[in-house]
Amino acid sequence: MAGAGLLSRLFGPAGGAERDGQAIELEAHATGFLPAALEAGAAPAAQAGQGRRQRQLALPRAVIAESLSEKILHGWLQNQHQTLYPLTVNLRALDAPRVALLARVMAVALLAGTAAPDADEIESVSSWLSGVGGDEAARAALRAAVESPPALSALLHGVQQANLTAYAYVVALVAAPARDPAGALFLDYLAARLGLPANVVRSADRRYRR
Structure with a gap:
């Protein structure tokens, strides 16, 4: 069934408006051009996919930013402690x-x-x-x-x-x-x-x- 769905997406549903032998989306992949009717339908899906990718990227970036912030703060506090309370007198x-x-x-x-x-x-x-x-x-x-x-x-x-x-x-x-x-x-x-x-x-x- 999944294969049929893919074929239907690439070559168009049976009885559709495409001419015999025509596959609009397949041609679009090859040429980079998508007809307006299909482009309008694909836009929400593309936006949804982009939103998911952004959320997926945001999480590791947030973790990295938090980790770096903690390291910077720890280093700063250590420096402040050493400045205020030196263990070696010079x-x-x-x-x-x-x-x-x-x-x-x-x-x-x-x-x-x-x-x-x-x-x-x-x-x-x-x-x-x-x-x-x-x-x-x-x-x-x-x-x-x-x-x-x-x-x-x-x-x-x-x-x-x-x-x-x-x-x-x-x-x-x-x-x-x-x-x-x-x-x-x-x-x-x-x-x-x-x-x-x-x-x-x-x-x-x-x-x-x-």
């Missing part, structure tokens, strides 16, 4: 005022213990500061802040304004006497005061806590 990427600000944070952390830091402890912290990109001006800011500590509230406000919260916590980890209960409590306070996420604090602790 002060060479910062300008001098912000490096000096972090040097003062180190001085305050160094002074957070129950005992005053000795010369060796100060030199150890100063050497670490130099190793991560702090220049002589930064080391001088550290020594000056040990001698005359800045007000903590103003210092931490400056850290937040400069978007250095994670940096400040890391340099404090390096400087604070963590084995001293007062030093450990200061670090807990600093993390809470700066509003650092728990996962950032844990990562920094694993890497930098002395």
